[in-house]
Amino acid sequence: MKINYIFLLLALVAEIVGTIGGFGSSVFFVPIGNFYFDFYSVLGMTAIFHLSSNLSKIWLFKKGLDKRLLLYIGLPSVVFVILGGFMSKWVNSGALEIVLGVFLVVFSLLFLIKSEIIVFPNKKNAIIGGTLSGFSAGLLGTGGAIRGLTMAAFNLEKNAFIATSAFIDFLIDFSRTFVYYENGYIGKLELTYLPFLFVIGLVGTYLGKRILYHIPQDKFRNLSLLFILLIGLATIAKLAFDHLGQLSS
Template structure:
């Protein structure tokens, strides 16, 4: 029998998955700060990696209109390399500093994208490698880096389903890799594994609902709302560290 606290956490995880799918940033940008209110930060990193494995498999299955193999390599390879670097670095940095850094990262990122809403990155190899490296390192260190990868991929003007499928495939490689590193770091605890089946189901349901919403709400309009929510979550995360 799930406690009220656990049920509330799972409900918020479903909301994070839906918003992350429709907004195009991935659920971790919401899931990590939400989970941080229920678990210590290192545990959050471990749970996030396992949750995302299920979430991204769902996206790949539901948006399977073909992957962009070139982007998968150009962004995916540097992402995997630097997620390992970020994952190991997280072990040697105090969790309070990581939480503050996460909050600042979310605030700065959301404000930047709200102000530079028409930002265009060149669709070239150099930009892909840089974007993949930054998103991978952020994912390993802070648990979330999908927004950086999203703006990098947006330069290629992919069809919506292809964009989500390719992004999910890259994210899956990142999560698969950092799961092993987090396990070695001791972030994945046996007493938390009971959550995995629930989070797997939430990944399926949340992705499906998000896909349905995309039929009725233009992604650009929803993206702006998502960024405002990211900004608020970032501010709350910073305040929560000191209270």
């Protein structure tokens, strides 16, 4: 089986940018992967890729895990990622790609235009954020953007923010890996890329941490949102061209 090295290079970029921007790599990795593989294969790859990525984040940013947020955001995330993962089996993959593209565009535009939007730091919003991010991660492959927005309300120190988010993400990925495997999303193709993605998760997180010290977080947040917008538009454009191609054939 031939390995696509351009895809692996883009996966490394997604991990670096995701680490620095605080949204997590899946918001970039999933739509990028959709240009090279079918949607369900990308879901499987995302789960196994994130396991190594988040383990390295927990190790590199291990200071000050917030146990309260681990409970309020992490627990509903795990429950609803399982639900979303099972539901993904019964929803048309093309429809899921459309939802993903629209979600990325709406999310990025909303926070580029309305940068002052905040979520109040209380238990209710933490649980709602955990529920939505977990369900989105299971169904669409990415929920870090929603979780990042929710956690930002609690004004955590940078290392604590990344470590806590990574720990929650690890619980999500650990749970959905079993669901995706049961659904048939993790097979020979996905396992072939496993060792490459494992190394990329470690290296990308390390490079992201080094770069993070040299770039103001607020400036890179806007750059990350711009990248998310472009990827969302590219995802929708790809689906439109694929549809036109089917109509003309």
